[in-house]
Amino acid sequence: MERAADAWEHHSFKDTVVKVANLEIYYKALNFYLQEQPSLLTDLLQALTPRIDVNRVVRMFEKSDNIPLIKPFLLNVQSQNKRAVNDAINDLLIEEEDYKTLRDSVENYDNYEAVALAQRLEKHDLVFFRQIAANIYRKSKRWDKSIALSKQDKLFKDAIETAAMSGKGEVVEELLRYFVDIGSRECFVGMLYACYDLIPLHVVMELSWRHGLNDFTMPFMINYMSQQAMAIDQLKKDNEERKSKETTQKTEQDNTPILGGSRLMLTQGPAASAASPAPYSNGVMAQPTGFQPTGFGGFR
Secondary structure, three states: OOOHHHHOOHHHHHHHHOOOOOOHHHHHHHHHHHHHOHHHHHHHHHHHOOOOOHHHHHHHHHHOOOHHHHHHHHHHHHHHOOHHHHHHHHHHHHHHOOHHHHHHHHHHOOOOOHHHHHHHHOOOOOHHHHHHHHHHHHHOOOHHHHHHHHHHOOOHHHHHHHHHHHOOHHHHHHHHHHHHHOOOHHHHHHHHHHOHHHOOHHHHHHHHHHHOOHHHHHHHHHHHHHHHHHHHHHHHHHHHHHHHHHHHHHHHHHHOOHHHHOOOHHHOOOOOOOOOOOOEEOOEEOOOOOOOOOOHHHOO
């Protein structure tokens, strides 16, 4: 590098530099290529990728305002999902107005400052970038902000999907009433099916009655009542089976003799073979002495 004009050759340099033990040489080599051979910088970075600190490289090129020169390198190492790399790529794609690659970046690599990026994108002139902002808010579970952006750009399909993903009845009902207010019957019907489990029947009946939407809500109500009737029938069936099982168990218990069929010990008489207790004398039980009398008065 010190005598590059006389001794430098790219392929030889690249093959040699990867064998160097001093890591600082790598970053000096990058600076050298940045100054002398910027067109070959990507090739050198590819050779050094396993050995260099990616975050340090990003900071180095951000400081010199040369991030576009290493875009291929950044895309190559983005699989590591490092925040510095993701932020650099996202900034670069916004400047290039490459919304397709930016959409893929934010969907596949989530290590970035989501809210800051969304706030930046929601002010962009192109609707595609504002749509990405709404998607970022959705991933961050900021449902109201995401739906507001989608409504602003009339991306009603995105708004309906966000409401369904939220799982929140109040979010769904607010959007449902919004579609009724603006007279979008197609979106109203779409909400009924996309958010079927999140919409109370009484809300649908109220809106249908007040705004003359019976023809649009009737399929929803028929399906709802059909499922309700099926659920009630199943509950009745389960209840009857439970009662039948309880009755059978009670009958079996009533027919089962106590203590396995034998009479209680308290009601049984004394056993015939039981020996009589030893006699008492003056309240004292006679004790065996081991002596056996041989006759009256001690004589045979």
